[in-house]
Amino acid sequence: MPSPVGHSILAFIVTGLRRAPYGRKRWWPVLVIFAACAADLDFLPGILMGDPNRFHHGPSHSITAALVFAIAFARALPMRAVVGVFFIYLSHLLGDWLAADTGAPFGIPLLWPFSSAYFISPVPIFSNFEHGGAGAGLADFIGQVFSGHNLLAIGLEIAVLGPVLWLVTRYRRRRSRR
Numbered sequence: 001m002p003s004p005v006g007h008s009i010l011a012f013i014v015t016g017l018r019r020a021p022y023g024r025k026r027w028w029p030v031l032v033i034f035a036a037c038a039a040d041l042d043f044l045p046g047i048l049m050g051d052p053n054r055f056h057h058g059p060s061h062s063i064t065a066a067l068v069f070a071i072a073f074a075r076a077l078p079m080r081a082v083v084g085v086f087f088i089y090l091s092h093l094l095g096d097w098l099a100a101d102t103g104a105p106f107g108i109p110l111l112w113p114f115s116s117a118y119f120i121s122p123v124p125i126f127s128n129f130e131h132g133g134a135g136a137g138l139a140d141f142i143g144q145v146f147s148g149h150n151l152l153a154i155g156l157e158i159a160v161l162g163p164v165l166w167l168v169t170r171y172r173r174r175r176s177r178r
């Protein structure tokens with residue numbers, strides 16, 4: 001998996017940096033970051049049980065979960081924004097699919113519940129963001145999350161995604177001026 005930084009940059013590539021898909025909403029960037037990282041809330045039940053990786057890369061990393069997550073906003077947001085939230089969530093799945101994964105099962109269960117197969121890109125673009133292996137305790141988990149390896153992984157994400165975000169933002173600005 002990429003870091004929350006990588007996931008957030010990916011999400012802003014999807015939505016654009018400038019404004020909400022409707023009106024002026026100050027909290028839109030917060031929602032973008034939340035939707036970008038929501039799939040990894042699957043760490044929470046494991047953290048509470050002292051085994052942070054127990055449920056990670058489970059059903060929350062599927063297209064079905066993206067749909068359910070987006071539909072949850074259907075009453076609060078206009079349709080355009082709900083579709084945006086869906087694609088932001090999908091960008092998380094794309095990021096994880098493109099990242100190196102050093103612990104089985106490798107990749108993500110993209111088609112859950114219709115298939116239990118795990119999917120991962122044959123060519124990883126992002127380094128793995130370490131968070132302890134299967135069965136690692138909370139101390140190991142925290143130690144690895146704040147490791148030098150992860151700092152480098154974040155650097156790589158910024159190096160790869162930063163220019164893409166800059167190009168996309170420039171393109172959008174030009175188009176909106178026309």
Ligand SMILES: [Zn+2]
Pocket residue numbers: 001039040061092096
């Ligand atoms: Zn993830």
